[in-house]
Amino acid sequence: MDFEAVVEAVRRGVERATAMGIKVAIVVVDGSRLPVFVYRMAGSYQFAQDVALRKAITVAYFKRASGELAERAAQNLPLYLGLTIHEGLIFGKGGLLVFKDGALVAAVGVSGGTGDQDEEVAKVVAGALQRSL
Numbered sequence: 844m845d846f847e848a849v850v851e852a853v854r855r856g857v858e859r860a861t862a863m864g865i866k867v868a869i870v871v872v873d874g875s876r877l878p879v880f881v882y883r884m885a886g887s888y889q890f891a892q893d894v895a896l897r898k899a900i901t902v903a904y905f906k907r908a909s910g911e912l913a914e915r916a917a918q919n920l921p922l923y924l925g926l927t928i929h930e931g932l933i934f935g936k937g938g939l940l941v942f943k944d945g946a947l948v949a950a951v952g953v954s955g956g957t958g959d960q961d962e963e964v965a966k967v968v969a970g971a972l973q974r975s976l
Contacts, residue, residue, distance in 0.1 A: 899952030937961025
């Protein structure tokens with residue numbers, strides 16, 4: 844991923860969050876689940892950055908969007924609670940994937956609003972990243 848493309852994608856996410864009246868943290872990780880960009884809007888919850896990172900890592904690990912993972916977690920709560928506690932994974936909306944030629948190149952995690960709000964901001968960021976590839 845190109846640095847300028849990542850910055851632009853996160854900027855678009857911040858614009859969407861601002862228009863929605865929420866303050867979020869946005870994290871982008873690469874296909875290896877390593878952070879490449881972390882941004883926390885002023886006034887957002889202090890823990891939002893950590894939650895966003897964990898959402899991005901979780902979706903990259905499972906290669907599934909967080910909405911799908913949240914549904915699966917509801918079906919087998921003991922398993923997913925164990926993963927949450929022991930591995931620090933988070934199964935909640937706001938995590939999306941970016942693929943190129945079938946390979947995972949990035950995952951986006953957003954935290955600070957409701958799950959649906961986080962998901963909406965993540966869609967903006969992931970969409971911008973996808974278009975930049």
